[in-house]
Amino acid sequence: MVNDSSVLILKEILNWTRAASFKSVKSLLEEALPDNKSRMAFQMLDGSKSLDQVRVACRISPNVIGALAQKCVSMGLMEVTDEKKRVRLFDLNDFDLKAAQDEPKGRAK
Numbered sequence: 001m002v003n004d005s006s007v008l009i010l011k012e013i014l015n016w017t018r019a020a021s022f023k024s025v026k027s028l029l030e031e032a033l034p035d036n037k038s039r040m041a042f043q044m045l046d047g048s049k050s051l052d053q054v055r056v057a058c059r060i061s062p063n064v065i066g067a068l069a070q071k072c073v074s075m076g077l078m079e080v081t082d083e084k085k086r087v088r089l090f091d092l093n094d095f096d097l098k099a100a101q102d103e104p105k106g107r108a109k
Contacts, residue, residue: 025077026095032075038068039092040099045069045078047087 033039041058045051055065069086072078078086092099 022095025090026097028075028077029090029092029095029097032068032072032077033092033097036099039097041065041068042072042077042088043092043099045072045086045088047081047085051086 029042033042037058037060041054041060044054044057049057051065051069052062054060055062058065060068069078072088073080073086077090078088081087
């Protein structure tokens with residue numbers, strides 16, 4: 001049985017771990033998602049859409065989206081649910097990494 005003091009200790013450990021890991025997670029995200037298209041696909045994989053829906057929306061080939069998802073799972077950036085959906089574990093906005101859909105739509109220079 002878990003008591004309140006154990007929960008408080010676990011929350012404190014989580015907070016320290018999160019703070020200590022910020023830069024390394026950001027580096028992993030930048031490495032795995034080098035371009036806007038991959039970042040947009042990653043951001044969309046929040047558990048509400050299938051790989052195929054994300055593939056069509058991002059105009060990515062089936063092989064590329066599958067490889068991206070597998071790479072992110074292997075790197076610990078995503079998990080696979082019981083329903084076989086890939087779900088991102090991090091929000092790119094928390095790391096100031098913008099996906100293409102987040103960029104302002106201004107005139108091209």
